[in-house]
Amino acid sequence: MRRVRMYNSTHRFDMEGATGPTASPNVRWTHEIQRLSDVAVWDGQVYCTTEAGSVFVFTLDGDPQWRLEVGPRLDGNPAVVDGTVYLGRVHPRGEVVALDAATGSEHWRFETDDGVHSSPAVVDGTVYVGSFDGNVYALNAADGAERWTTSVSSYEIWSSPAVVNGTIYIGGGSDYVHALDGQTGEERWRAETGGDVMSSPTVVDDTVFIGDGSVYALDAASGTERWTFETDDGVSSSPAVVDGTVYAAGGDGSVYALDATIGTEQWSREIGDALYASPMVVGGTVYVGSNEHLYALSVECGETQWRFDTGPVTDSLAVVDDTIYVGGGNDVYALAGPSTTGTEAYGTTSGTGTNHTTSDTEVFDPTSDS
DSSP states (O other): OOOEEOBOTTSOBOOSSOOOOOSSOEEEEEEEOTTEEEEEEETTEEEEEETTSEEEEEETTSOEEEEEEOOSOEEEEEEEETTEEEEEEOSSSOEEEEEETTTOOEEEEEEOSSOOOSOOEEETTEEEEEOTTSEEEEEETTTOOEEEEEEOOSSOOOOOOEEETTEEEEEOSSSEEEEEETTTOOEEEEEEOSSOOOSOOEEETTEEEEESSEEEEEETTTOOEEEEEEOSSOOOSOOEEETTEEEEEOTTSEEEEEETTTOOEEEEEEOOSOOOSOOEEETTEEEEEOSSEEEEEETTTOOEEEEEEOSOOOSOOEEETTEEEEEETTEEEEEEOTTOOOOEEEEEOOOOOOOOOGGGOBOOOTTOOO
């Protein structure tokens, strides 16, 4: 059985079975995709979106499945639930788009008042997403009908919602974290932080972990601050929380390991490159992407185990078995442990970013520029 490691609707990690490469990896395969935006792995397929508005889908072995021109611009990780892909669109207007995961055919679109950079969370038949219009939307996953809309901010919402036990947790773009009732959208609490909250919350047990200029631990029921850890240049990515330790990547180029209960520093590792992607922890390794490389660090002390030249990594990572999937610059990589043999490289697969109908879905040749 293939084990997939990725974010779910709580922004926690599925720990079971994944190992990831612990030594300098081999490239199993790579695709060049112009203006690559985000990479996600769901249900045995790799989904890649572009700023031009294209969606590319590959198997875990790198074989192309289908390609679709949704229209510019796509941002945020896609969510794939019950055979449907949910995406946020930024330009020329904000939209949430639902596509068939097997064929790419369009199910529905929902228009917001501004761009959607937030990644959708899909729970119990409802799609939750934030928008640059300052609203959080709850949509029927089957047909896109609006269930409720709550205005939480006059600022742009970058944060992606985390959904736990009927509560929606999200950063408001300004200096607040919000908790909303999942059924009605009514605000349960808001907690003030010291700066703009672009980070997405990670919820573990009864604690919400999130970053702005610092890393915060908040009581999930009340929003009461439990502890704060200040970094030198803010945290815009989501913290990873594994086995009582919080791992946070700072804009100052450092990775921090903090005690989840009291927030004290266990170790920090200065990488030097700016860090905007969320770290991932698999086994004894912390994986984190920078503006130049993908790093593998020891969970015990932060020592660098290996580094791979990827170009800018600004998105979360996914691990299946011993293979890590990551987007860097204009390339998506499948990197596996050194025991893996063979390297497959494919040509450019660039999208045009034009508007489409469902008939524009195509199975494509990865060696073609069309």
